[in-house]
Amino acid sequence: MLATETRRIFKDGAIIFVVMAAIFAGIIFTDRDAYLAPALEIFLLLYASFAGWSMFERERQENASEYMLSLPLSRGRLLLLKFLPRLLIVSLTLLAYLRLHQSWQLPSFLPPTDFSLLFSGFFLLSIAFSLSLKNFISAFFLTCLLSIGQILLIKFLDPGRETGQAILQANVTVLVFPLFFLVLFRNYDIRPVSHFNKKFFPGLLLLGGLIVGAIFFSAPADWKNLTLTSRGLIMKNSCQRSEITIGRTRHRFQGCLTALRETADGGAMYSLLQEPVGSEAACRNRSLVGIDLKTGAIKTLFQFAEGWAVAGGYGGEIGAIRNGTYSVLLQNSLLKKAMLLQVHDGKVRKIPIAGDFYDDKISYVFYLIGDSPQFVIFSEPRLYRLDSSGRVEELAASKSLNVWQDKALVFDSSGMSLYRVGQGLTLLRKWPGKYKKILRRISGYESRGAIYHTDRSYFWLDMERQKEIKLELKSTPYSYQQSGDIFNVVLAKGSSYTMLAIRSGRPSETMWEPGFQPQGIRISPYGVLVFREQRHKVYPFKN
């Protein structure tokens, strides 16, 4: 029986073998490999599908179904007798192809491992249709839909997923169909195939629906950005939606929530709510909102009119909070106007800046709030003061600066200067010479401490206490964050990190391996957050 079946499979699939041989000859004797090799792969998939689907084709064609079922064989053994010769032939076919692929260095649209997975999936999946569909074209179409369709869906919902992984996932899940077929086949009998199909197709639809549902459910939410709050909460956003998990509750919001500034007690976060315009690349400011970081409640504080936007800066350090009042500078690129927005107890006050003002290079704003608001603005390479009458006064020139509350560490060609920012700049200390700032690279929360270097010697400056300590570092720090008296320094090498916690000059070192190459890193007084697609990990500082 096995030999008869094997001969039959060869005979039935001969036409596909002939076509494949012709294509292979074309690959050898012409220079059209680029087109013919993928065609060969398509025919191989066609053959795998045919070998699976044709399991009971002979019985259909030769009126032998009743005879086959009357044989003294259990349904399981019958299926095995049909399956084994096919498995042997498709395995040999695949091995032969892989050998040729290796020997002739054939171009292909999939790497050999991925193609082998797809080929196996086609064979096994087509077995599920061997009874239900009398037409091979329909069976092949459904096989493509369930296998390649699933791969495309996975890739569509998770563009970052590697093709090999998507093929593996799709081909593992499609195994439920031949398994379901196997279960139904135990009760298969001579009743018209419509009786079998009455159970098969609803099950197929249900399983297909479950798979698609699982793909949708497990697909990454396509988060573009994550923010780590000072208490370790994680805000996630994409252009379309945002969420924050507080305790065990996930709070979801429409639109993209970008953190601006957190209150000192960590109870609320002032944020910017944006919405996509046309494509995902462009977003429009919609409103200024406050998020209660204990309840997840969101409150709209101010709706932006056309052209108005928050003056630039790193998320997490935009605006200032003093005496419970949040202040943020807005400017309008269309009208060339600016205004100060103040929020206190949920009430909003708008203070316009007289005259014309617009600066698209603003990277930090100090807020000097008094009877007449003033701003000290860093807009590389300028540090200038803006008052409510719209008057601008140049204060210093700098390529970079570090900020901690009302203090600014300014680097220029003559050296490094620490200023208190008030009505003007009050020089607290000056270091003449060649001093260079160490980039924090990642930001989000102001750091009390800063690292600078001169002649390859690294120093930690506590801007609050104006105290500096020499650091013994083997490489350039990746980032740092001082919270309280502990200075946390992050050193990066590939996807592994060395965390230095320095207290009174004594460092303690911890190695941290998140286990993946991050696409984004955030830092806050709580710790370091790394993320890639759906995955993220947090390293909490030992404060």
Next chain:
Amino acid sequence: MITIDRLSVRFGRAKAVDRLNWQIGRGESILLAGANGAGKTTLLRAMAGVLKASDGSIRYDGKKADHRSRKRIAYIPASISLYDGMTVKEAARIHGHFFGQSAAGAISGIAFPPRQKIASMSKGEKTIFFLSLALAAGPDYLFVDDVVHFLDPHLREVFLTSILRLIEEKQLTVIMASQSAFEIEGIPERVMIMEKGKIILDESVDRLKQKFVKFYGESIPDHVPVVFSRQWQNTWEMYAYPYLPEVHRLGSVEHLTLTEILRAFIGGEYARH
């Protein structure tokens, strides 16, 4: 011994066999009769294992029917289902592989060229070839589903002689489904008639012939169990079963052949529905 207990076979909501109980002894030869759609083929298919019972059970010598019991069964379906693409030699080899070949040459005088394709045979040739394959395996049970009419008089005689010989020599149990007894008169010793999936008659052929009568009268008598009647001018032609002479006391009655009895029974079923 075959024991069928509350066997039901459903096709969707329709019951082709409905809670059927039946016992068949070893060496019995039975005619399974009934109108179209009575459930004869369904019952034979369930007994041969090609159709799964929806409910109830079939036991062969006390053991529940499964794929192992199929080895003792020779089943010739009305479709004469064989691998048409095979040659005689291939089919014999495959059949022998699964069923064994303990009684080679069970049908004498019939031979087919080994290279002949089954597809090239006539229905009658295919039937006799199938029978020769089936009997060569030395089965204990032979289920034949309404195929005798495919055979020409010569093949029919070969077919029936072979079966009779095996009944006598090996106590082969034979169940032949047919709507007519004309071709197989003389073989069955017991008759079972099915109607809508149920047995409405199960009787030995001799007793059936004794108890089934035809009589004429001007009206249908109330006290006689008439199963079928038809009127010819002012006279009624009536068929009664079971006719007990000492109880029903009719004047002249005619005893009928098995073919006539079946025709009357089936005619009665159509008249009732």
